[in-house]
Amino acid sequence: MRLRRTLFAIGSAGLAAAALTLPASSAGAATSVGCTGGGFKVTLPNGTAVRSGGDKIKPSQLPAGSTLKVRGKYVEFDVNVSTFAAYDYTLTGAPNPVDLTGGVRTPVFASKVADLGTRTLNSGELEIKLSDSDLVLLRKGAGELKMKIQAKDCATGGIFQMEPEGAGNVLVTHTLSPGMYYYVNPYTGKINFGNGTDFRGKDSPQVATKLSQTDTVTTWSVASGGRMGGVLGEDAVELSAGASNCVQDCQAQNRVRGSLPVTDPAFS
Template sequence: MFQIRQARFLLFPFLGASLLACGTASTPGEARSPLTAQAASAACEGGAFRVIVGGVTYQGNRGFDIPVPAGARVQLRGRYVQFDLDGDTLSAYDYVMTGAANSADMTGGVRTPVFASKVVDLGQKLGGTLKASISDAAIVLERRGSSAKMKIQAKDCAQGGIFQMEPETGAPVTVTHTLAPGMYYYKNPYTGKINLGNGTDFRGKDSPQMATLNLQADHFSVWTVQSGGRMGGVLGEDAVELSAGATKCVQDCQAQNQIRGTLPVTDPAYSN
């Protein structure tokens, strides 16, 4: 028998046309991300990101304008999740679950690398300050170029919808996901969908919107993402729910992404 449970948001709510106003590193801001309500769940308990650039740490529930030198790495360090961003493109590297104790932990308390990289080909470098809005276990980052904008939304949680990359260039872009050693893509026999895992009960899934899969291999996937679309990622029970997937929407998509009613969970890792 599979489990029917009350559904919740599977995808990040979009923030609309602009990022919430951010303060500077020396002036407290009032920016509050719409991800706050989601981040209050047990899987996110105690989660909070720190942003580290050039040895300077930015943290706390507020907004920041962060100077990022050309070629610099932006380090995101949370209780449950850690990864780096290339400051020039906001491509992500070394995405790791730390194995910190939590009732929703999928790692068995073991540090678990998930993605080696999530690389976006913007065709140009970003510049100016990196705008960051931290709110409890959620963070939103945005940086612009001459004709491009990249937004990253992430959550420091043990599982759930925890990462989203949103390029805006006026044209389609290529995003390539490469899994960490030990992780692989596979077709889940209980859902018929493509999951990622490491042979344990760890479950993950790429979560696209307005994106086309060009190539699927055992350790990487290549996508074409429309301007205003996104490449997200979910882990745990959300990765095996029999949802219909995201709607075709590139602006103000929060309502369309909301699941109403219930969804079946047939994967035995989460249905017992």
């Protein structure tokens, strides 16, 4: 399948003609405004909800292959407790000044799956940390195996990161939801994903190599301690140099010194 090269047809009217009615100036810079009122609730397989602070869940409470339900004001997704595969990553469309969805519930990723082979996380405790709009999930398996998910309940910006560790290079597969597709942004020359509106997203790798790309599926080889992140909105179209080669205590954001140009008219 050939990768789509534009978000939609580019004629004399260009991308701006099909833009949402949101003012361009409010369409999605990664500021604290995008996280206003955000905060996750994590529901365990037995129905118990963790809403704030930290908790450690024993393996006996986590049946193999069962699901954590992560629900926020702006973001929702599910996590397989045995592999930390994430499913049904969705923006709720909740009102926000920098909303990218036009107020419409918007599924973004059908799945983000790390292939751990025959290994699982079933032997380890699950650590949950919740603070304001931030979430950290961490679970260790046998030997050196460890998986971490960091997420933010925000309408835009850097809001998801998956980190495998102690498993050598791990194949991570991103599958977009129906209606979403990867495309080459004509204003930046870089690959974004979108749905034909002003919605913009981008995979954000760190110490990871892209192996394949189609309209809807991308595979990556992620080194131990690397990560596969995701950014939305203006952050997804900035002409940045990309992530550094960090493999220990990496953060979801990389510090920018000075300003970065934004050439996509949805945000400029």
